[in-house]
Amino acid sequence: MDINALLAGLPCTCGHPHTCDIQAVYVEPDAMAHLRELCSADRSILIVADENTYRVAGAQTERYLEGRTAARQIFPGSPLLVPNEDAIEAVEAKADGITKIIGIGSGVVQDLCKYVSFNRHIPYYIVATAPSMDGYASSGAAMITGGMKVTYSAHVPAAILADTEIIRNAPMEMIQAGYGDIIGKFSALNDWKLSSTVNGEYFCQQIYDLVYDTLQRTVPLAKALLARDEQSIRTLTEALILVGIAMAFVGTSRPASGSEHHFSHFFEITGILRSKPYLAHGIDVAYATVLTARIRQKILAARFPARCFHMERTEYEQEMHRVFGPIAQSCIDLQDKMGRYGQERAQTYLAHEEEIRAILAECPRPEEIEQILNSIGLSMDAFCSVYSPETLDQALHDAKDLKDRYTVLWMYYDLFGMEALEA
């Protein structure tokens, strides 16, 4: 797949223009050498990194900037950087007079750069240090503001540079995470199709196929990725960037993020709220993909009811406060705005029953997903040792409340209410 050809845009009949403002993507040895020409007109560049990412790629990046660095914001290597108000402020404080921001790192550093770059109208480039998530090319900045995980629509980077020698040597956990983020597309794509049938939500078959093909190309790479095979690492990195471009093409993260991401956001948010550990984004997504596959199997085995489950308002509010504490009201407000709790979807499910069952059955079974995860060295036992059965149960019922998006989690609620998954 030639990513740079894709950047020119994709003709389509779906009615949504598939264009992307990224100008260049380089995934190759010494990719940063391109900075010399890309930054030739810049005089004041701001470098954003953390101690770890700066150590692996800082000197090499700056060598090609030839003295154009005007400021650096290097965050501590630990504890884990959180993309919250403090971190935003630290970057913004150094953005005056800057003509370009270069983020060196993966997830959080990039989200921060994306957010500040968009607000301050300063273009930004990405120097990728790990193939750990699919956000490099996306326009959404996943931030944690007011204690909530909020994806702000920002803009895409003007260029993405990934030195295969550097990303090949990223911590194995980050490679597993990137692979896991891609495996999550089985679930995300399925949710997209489901919502288009249930809610008439916008759907594009071409973008669906683009992401699905990328997913299929990535699945068999596990063994080679564990061996840090350069070509496979490159294919994974390109897959992650390509999925980001697919998101830019439709203007939302729909093709790449569904119920499995709601689980991962739930673990991250409640982990921060409760000072409990949580796993790397893509690894949570990978494990959650097994859970959402179980959900689909349970729905497939059930009869669609004539009337959906409905919770009493007071009971619902109590549940939100019990699970989300200080951010409960934000969740309640969001869901009041969406209005899904007040809707009765039983007739819709029954009217489209055959189609819905066919969609749900398209997603691989939980055992198949588990096998794929095992192939990259991830096991459900490790997952269950981090999250208690109670936390998993809460995520099953309440992760949907963090988000405005309809996924199979809503269908589970409609059919089974607060019932446990294994019941």
Ligand SMILES: [Zn+2]
């Ligand atoms: Zn389209």
Ligand SMILES: [Zn+2]
């Ligand atoms: Zn993701």
